[in-house]
Each structure stands twice: as C-alpha cells, then as structure tokens.
Amino acid sequence: xxxxxxxxIVCDGLSDRPVKQFDMKTPLQVARKPAMDALTRHGIxxxxxxxxxxxxxxxxxxxxxLFGYDPFKAYTGRGPIEAAGAGLELLRGDVAFRCxxxxxxxxxxxxxxxxxxxxxxxxxLAKAVSGMKINGVTAIFKEGSEHRGVxxxxxxxxxxxxxxxxxxxxxxxxxSRALVPEAKKxxxxxxxxxxxxxxxxxEHPVNRERTKSGxxxxxxxxxxxxxxxxxxxxxxxxxxxxxxxxxxxxLVKGICRLIGMEVPSIPGATGGLDTDYSxxxxxxxxxxxxxxFVFVNVKAGDVASHDxxxxxxxxxxxxxxxxxxxxxxxxxxxxxxxxxxDHSTPVSVKEHSADxxxxxxxxxxxxxxxxxxxxxxxxxxxxxGRIRGMDLMPILLGTADRARKFGA
Amino acid sequence: xxxxxxxxIVCDGLSDRPVKQFDMKTPLQVARKPAMDALTRHGIxxxxxxxxxxxxxxxxxxxxxLFGYDPFKAYTGRGPIEAAGAGLELLRGDVAFRCxxxxxxxxxxxxxxxxxxxxxxxxxLAKAVSGMKINGVTAIFKEGSEHRGVxxxxxxxxxxxxxxxxxxxxxxxxxSRALVPEAKKxxxxxxxxxxxxxxxxxEHPVNRERTKSGxxxxxxxxxxxxxxxxxxxxxxxxxxxxxxxxxxxxLVKGICRLIGMEVPSIPGATGGLDTDYSxxxxxxxxxxxxxxFVFVNVKAGDVASHDxxxxxxxxxxxxxxxxxxxxxxxxxxxxxxxxxxDHSTPVSVKEHSADxxxxxxxxxxxxxxxxxxxxxxxxxxxxxGRIRGMDLMPILLGTADRARKFGA
Numbered sequence: 001x002x003x004x005x006x007x008x009i010v011c012d013g014l015s016d017r018p019v020k021q022f023d024m025k026t027p028l029q030v031a032r033k034p035a036m037d038a039l040t041r042h043g044i045x046x047x048x049x050x051x052x053x054x055x056x057x058x059x060x061x062x063x064x065x066l067f068g069y070d071p072f073k074a075y076t077g078r079g080p081i082e083a084a085g086a087g088l089e090l091l092r093g094d095v096a097f098r099c100x101x102x103x104x105x106x107x108x109x110x111x112x113x114x115x116x117x118x119x120x121x122x123x124x125l126a127k128a129v130s131g132m133k134i135n136g137v138t139a140i141f142k143e144g145s146e147h148r149g150v151x152x153x154x155x156x157x158x159x160x161x162x163x164x165x166x167x168x169x170x171x172x173x174x175x176s177r178a179l180v181p182e183a184k185k186x187x188x189x190x191x192x193x194x195x196x197x198x199x200x201x202x203e204h205p206v207n208r209e210r211t212k213s214g215x216x217x218x219x220x221x222x223x224x225x226x227x228x229x230x231x232x233x234x235x236x237x238x239x240x241x242x243x244x245x246x247x248x249x250x251l252v253k254g255i256c257r258l259i260g261m262e263v264p265s266i267p268g269a270t271g272g273l274d275t276d277y278s279x280x281x282x283x284x285x286x287x288x289x290x291x292x293f294v295f296v297n298v299k300a301g302d303v304a305s306h307d308x309x310x311x312x313x314x315x316x317x318x319x320x321x322x323x324x325x326x327x328x329x330x331x332x333x334x335x336x337x338x339x340x341x342d343h344s345t346p347v348s349v350k351e352h353s354a355d356x357x358x359x360x361x362x363x364x365x366x367x368x369x370x371x372x373x374x375x376x377x378x379x380x381x382x383x384x385g386r387i388r389g390m391d392l393m394p395i396l397l398g399t400a401d402r403a404r405k406f407g408a
Numbered sequence: 409x410x411x412x413x414x415x416x417i418v419c420d421g422l423s424d425r426p427v428k429q430f431d432m433k434t435p436l437q438v439a440r441k442p443a444m445d446a447l448t449r450h451g452i453x454x455x456x457x458x459x460x461x462x463x464x465x466x467x468x469x470x471x472x473x474l475f476g477y478d479p480f481k482a483y484t485g486r487g488p489i490e491a492a493g494a495g496l497e498l499l500r501g502d503v504a505f506r507c508x509x510x511x512x513x514x515x516x517x518x519x520x521x522x523x524x525x526x527x528x529x530x531x532x533l534a535k536a537v538s539g540m541k542i543n544g545v546t547a548i549f550k551e552g553s554e555h556r557g558v559x560x561x562x563x564x565x566x567x568x569x570x571x572x573x574x575x576x577x578x579x580x581x582x583x584s585r586a587l588v589p590e591a592k593k594x595x596x597x598x599x600x601x602x603x604x605x606x607x608x609x610x611e612h613p614v615n616r617e618r619t620k621s622g623x624x625x626x627x628x629x630x631x632x633x634x635x636x637x638x639x640x641x642x643x644x645x646x647x648x649x650x651x652x653x654x655x656x657x658x659l660v661k662g663i664c665r666l667i668g669m670e671v672p673s674i675p676g677a678t679g680g681l682d683t684d685y686s687x688x689x690x691x692x693x694x695x696x697x698x699x700x701f702v703f704v705n706v707k708a709g710d711v712a713s714h715d716x717x718x719x720x721x722x723x724x725x726x727x728x729x730x731x732x733x734x735x736x737x738x739x740x741x742x743x744x745x746x747x748x749x750d751h752s753t754p755v756s757v758k759e760h761s762a763d764x765x766x767x768x769x770x771x772x773x774x775x776x777x778x779x780x781x782x783x784x785x786x787x788x789x790x791x792x793g794r795i796r797g798m799d800l801m802p803i804l805l806g807t808a809d810r811a812r813k814f815g816a
Contacts, residue, residue, distance in 0.1 A: 017773050024776060046793075051814055053795060054802020058815020071815065078816045225816075251816070348773060352813060354806025355775070377777050377791055380452075386793030 013302025043362025046384025077227025085254025234260030421710025451770025454792025485635025493662025642668030
C-alpha cells in the first residue's frame, strides 16, 4: 500500500453558536462555501472536542492536541512556544519565559508594563542583557515584536515550576518563588537576572535617548509563563513524516517549530483579516511536493469573532472557501485532507468557548457518509461521530496508511 | 460575557427498552410529552453512558458522574452517602457504614436481618450505642428509617478498605477483616463496636419490651458498605457556583449534601409515585433565583419500572412533562437546561440496566440540531453524539460560559 500525503487545514475559531438576528444560524451556516461543502460531500464528518468536553482550548493547547500530543502532559507553559516563535531553539532542561520590556522606578514599581509599546531599540537592549552567567546558568534573551521578548535559562538542575515576576498590572515587580523544592535554583537565577538586567538597562543608551525624548524607558524585564519542552517528541521522529506548516500568527508558528515542522515565511500571510489567502493556498500546494504532512492555519475567523462581527466572519468563511477550492483543484486526489477548527470562538461570546468544532476528512480513499454541508450541525450526523482533538492525527495517519499495527 | 444559570433535570430510571405489547415502543415513545419535545426541538440531543458502556449505574455512582466526579475515583462505598442522607456531617478520614438493626442469638447467629422491620424505638437504641470510645476511635451511630442506621468511625489512621460485618443473609455475624494492612485499626474498632453494642442492646428497655410483646429484638448492628469521602471536592468550590438540589429520595439527597449542595426540604416531594410534581417544579424555579446551578431528581419513573408497570411509567412521563412545562414557562431563556436520566430501568427488567440514556440540552444560546422528540432513539441522531455522564457537567458549564480555559 502506498503511503499517502496529508493536509490539515485549521480555520482558527471559525466554529460558532447560532445567532438570533441571523435566524438562529452560525456564520458557517450562512456563508456560501462550495469548496468546504464539496470536501464534506466527498468524505466523512463529525464533531471534535479539541481538548475535551467542556474545556475551553487555548490556541497553544489546541494545536498541541491537533498534532496528536496530550496537552495535559505536553503543555507546561507558554514560554517554550514563544521562544520557538522567536526563533530560539530550546534544549531539553531549558526553562523559557515570555517577557515584557516595562518601565519601572528605582523601587521596582512598574508604571508601564509595555514601556510605551516601545517600537525600536529592543534588539540592542536584548543584546545588552543576553548571555549573562548566573551561578552556572546562562540567560539567553531575545526581543520579539514591540515590547515583547523571550528569556531562556539554560544549565543543569532547572525546573519550570516557578511563579511569575510580572505583576500583570502596574505595581511592585514580584519575586519569583519556587513552587516545588527542585525549582529553587531556577527562581534564584530568574530573580538575579531581573535585578542585573535592570541595572544594565538603566544605563543603556537606548533608554537615555528615550528619557531625553520624553518616552518611558524600557528599564525592566518582566518574565512570566515559565515552561519546558519536556515530553515533546518531534513530529517527524514520532510518525516518520516530513512536515511543514503555513501559518501567519507567531504563537502557531512557535508550536510548529517546537515540534520540528518546517515553517517557511510566506509574504502576505499576516494572521490577520488582511491575510493573503491565495498565497497561503499556493504555499500549501507547493509544500505538499516535498512533505508528507502539511498544516495550514488561517487565523482570520478568530479575529472577526473577537470583534463580534458576524458579517465579517461570514466573509472570512467565504475567503477561506476560495483558498480551499484553489488547493483542492491542484492537489492529487490521494492526499488525505482534514478541514477543522482549533476551537470555537462564538461572535456572541467574543472569546474561545468549549463548544465542539466541526471536522471533515476526504481524499485518499476515505469513506463517504452522505453529509452535504460543513457546519457545526450538519457534520454532527456524520460517520466520524464525536472525537477528541488528540485522535485526529492518528486518524489521518490511519487513513493515509501510515499508522502502526498493534499486535500480530 | 454573562455567565448563565444551569438547571439539570434527572428523570430517575425513565430510560427504557422497547416492549412487544406496546408495538416495540418505550414509555417515552408512547407518552404525550409536549414540554420534553419542545426542549429537544430548541436544543441539542444525544445519548449518554452515565458511567461507561455496559456498566449498570447505581443511583449513587450515577449521580456522582452526573455532577462531574469520576465515580471510579470518588466512590469508595455507600456508607458516606447514607451518612450524609441521615444528616451526619462527615470529615475527611472518617469511615462510614450502612447498618441494619438485626435479631441474633447469643452465639451471634442472625435470625432476622431486619429485626422484624422494627418501626419504633430505634432512636433510643441508637443513642445508647453512639459515642462509644474504642482505642482512640469514636463510634457515632444514627438511626435511619425502619431497621436502617449509619455508623461513622472517627479518629486518626482509619481506612475504609475493610470487609462487611453483615452476612447479607441469616447466619453467623462476620468478623470484619482489613483488606490492606493500613485498615487493621478500622477492622478492629468495627468488630469491637459490634460486640460492645450487642451487649448494650441486649439489656436495653426497648428490646425487653419487644421480647415481652413477642417481637424480635433489635439486638445486633450489622455494618456494611464502608467508605470515606476522600477525593470529593465540593461542587461550589470546584466550579465556583452556588448549587441547590430538589430531591425526595434519601440516597440522592445524601449525595447532594455530600458535595456541598443546599438541599431544602420540599413538602410533598416524596421520591415515590405520589410525589408532588408541581411542588418540585416550583421549588426549582425559586431556587434558580439564588443559585447558579439547580438539580432536580424525580424518582417516580424508577419506581414504576421496579414494579414492571409500563402504563404507570407512561403516566409518570406525562406527569414529569407537565412539571417541565411549568418550569420552562417560568425560567429565563438564558438558563441552560439539561434533561436526562441517571440510568435506564426497563420495565421488562425491573432493575437498572446498562443501556445509555437520552439527553437534551437547550437554552442559553445552545446549538440547535433538528431533533424533534425526547426518547431513547430520536436523540441518538443529535449533535451531542454519545458522551459519558462525567462529561455532562463540563458541557453544561461550557454552554453557560463558566468553563475554564486551558492554555493561552
């Protein structure tokens, strides 16, 4: 049996609830979406609890589950994902933190958690504090967009179970505490990094210049969201597949890199409402040539939902549908294609919700169940039934004749 | 987003199997039930294995699962539930037993396990044996209805893993044995309680009077069903909700109290076929004012099934439907309502069975799946699919926008 290729298209937050003003329909039920419906008609459908029934998925935990990892085991915190998103390669044993550049006074009281959303100079500031040695631990720091950055502590005997330094609002900078005795060295190194980096940043030319221009200096680094990569066996080793991802949003890119996927940069793929859908579709088609598994995330639906904009969300559905039509036309019929969402983001809620998401799988000889439309309700009578996010990747591998036999 | 209120209505044992004499229909398929069907039409439906496929739920384990507890972890034995039902407040570390007052001879051979279903005097007998100190352990005893009672052992180092004293039929009173070494102290205290209480009961005026009147004396206490509350985090703390229950039957009241629900007494709510349905409905409506989650158990369907009375069960369905109609008319459309059963009790079996139960959820913006009738078969094509009892509470919390996000 030839092993088939796999394409997973995740429409971020596209799944929704019915809305009264739109005749108790969801955006997926209102939109014209011939490609999604064709995919559904030619395959099997169902619903999916991405993490589990009644659990609201975060974007990070959701994607881990979609890639077949148990998020309850694999997920320690947001730090490692941000680090991977920023292009820092993590080693086993490293502890990573999301950070903000902030403005604080000499008594370590934060007056602006984002240092006036600082736009330039963070690269120089990052270089000035990165590489610090603290009691056998090396602190690696890299800037992100605007006031954001990532800190990685590297050295023996570290543990991610420490509390945040970031007070999450204006106020006194917190001392990190170890949540377990094994994490004391990490908390100590972290507190020392915060103190020493504040001394360095206070005197840095970038900040002198900012103060002179009346801008709040980026004189404090506030780490939070400690985590380690622990149990994450990379996808290529785990399943013996070459993998690539098409994604605009940093968080999703970070997860994909973390689990060993190739994540090329695609001009125009922004992760926003203005994303270049056809650039994403074309990238996916191209990546399928040299990979066994290609993943595509389209963020725009989630963005429209956070704005509570039903009509915009309908437009997003239709834009994704055009992209999907383009892709389905170009790829071989033997490619196993999955269309789904990472979570629901109802326009009525404007936040992620725990409602299950629709799923359709077609291509590569998949069974055909007679469901005709891709929406939250139609798919629920499909042959897939109701599964968990963690089951999707094994089902795709099974359909692609790449699953492993258990027993004789 | 506003957090919504939740109402769970559990029709005890209403779920059934088809019966030949009634055209291969179930009581739910035969009954006229406009309110149940309306609820179903305005929401989503599915089937539910209350514990798991092929497992016959007890009323105790079923309700634990419906409230979101894993019965395999939370359930240690019936004793704690009976104790809570009898109004004894259990502490962590207590071991509780269900007990019978029985009649035995001087060689500890039981001749009547229910002491002639003794109707009066058990309160005096209970007082005479309660409060006993045994090697640092206090034995608290309280009478229940007729021959029933509850024993609680309190003190350090106790463990519920001991065998029953009750022989479960006429014959020699058993010595309790420790099933694990840690339970030796408990078994010893239990055996000592049985011996000493037998001495006290033998001489008690109530028993002298019974013997004089030719009635079997209640001269032996037979404990069974040892258990501890162990892992049960109360519902209000677990989910941050104020909870109240409307129930007539002692066992269900006991579980609700055990997990921290308010359980007001409702005149006329008997837990039998003669229960006052509208009193229950009105109590539920009232309790929704001051609570986030209200639970209603209606026992009558189970009672009709244990009698094997199909027609009576149809009447019970129609009575519950009237109650439901009253409730749905009064409550706000934003209340998330779940209608289900704790287990099937087929009239053809006259006992609980492992068949899954129907479930419908509506209100509060729930999706709508087009299922039109509330019965064992119609709901099985609904959008909920087939879930487990333990998933129901998280799904309700999710629909009510009270779920927690996992990840970022």
